[in-house]
Amino acid sequence: MNRNATVNQGFYVIGHKTENIHDLYTLGQKLSQGQFGTTYSCKENSIGIDYVCKSISKRKLISKEDVEDVRREIQIMHHLSGYKNIITIKGAYEDPLYVHIVMELCIGG
Template identity: 50%
Template sequence: MENCSTNLCGLFKNQKRKDWPEKINNINTNKLVVLKEPTGREIGLRYELGRELGRGEFGITYLCKDRQTGEELACKSISKNKLRKAIDIEDLRRQVEIMRHLPIHPNIVTLKYTYEDEDDVHLVMELCGGDDLLHRIVSEGYYTERSAASVIKTAVQVVQVTVTHSYYF
C-alpha cells in the first residue's frame, strides 16, 4: 500500500479514514445544516419568488411575495455550494444572528424569516426601494458637503446600532 498513486488512496494517506468517502465521491454525504433555528424548510409554501433584484458572491436576491398577505419582500438565497469554508458558514450564521437581534431602524433592513432546504439558505427581508448608495453617487456625479455629511452621519448611526447589538456575536 506504500505506492498507491494509481488509485485515490494516495491522495488521502495523511487524512483520517472517516474523511475519505466525502473526498472520493466529491460530495458531502452529511447534509450541511447552516441555521440553528430556521423558520422553516419549504420557502415555496409561503413565498413566491419573482425576478432577480441583485447578485453577490454567495447568492442571489429575489423579489418575493407572501402568498398569504400579498406583501412584497426580498429573499436572499445563498447556495450551500458556495459555502466552501468553515468561515463562510460561521459568517452567515453570525450575520443571521446579528440581524435577528437588531432593533427596527429606518436605515437597517429588517430580517423577517429564515428558511433552509438541502441546497440553499433563504433570508426573507424587508424590501427596500430605490437605488443603493454607490449607484446614487455615480448618478449624481457629486454631493455637496452638506449632503455628504448627511450620508456619513446616517452610515455612522447604522454602524453604531449594529455594533451595539452585535457585541456578543
C-alpha cells in the same frame, strides 16, 4: 472535517430544519447576483406583501468560516431588527441547496 462535508442534506447552516420557503413565499425577479448568492423579489403568499429574498448557495459555503459568517449574518439581522434605518429580517429558511434570508423591501433612492 472534509472541506466539502458541509454540503449534504443532513447539515443545517441555520442549525435546525425550517419551513419550506416555497410554501410561504413566491420568488420573483432576480434583482442582483453576488459571490455567494442571488437576491430575488418575493411575495408572501398568505397576505401578498412584497419582500426581498437573499438566497445563498450552500455549495459555495466550503469552509467552516463561510458557514459561521452566514449564521452570524442572520443573528445580527435578528438582533438589529426594529432599529430605525436598518432593514428588518422577516425570516431565514433553508433547503438542501440554499439558505434563504427574507427581509423587508426597500425602494427608492
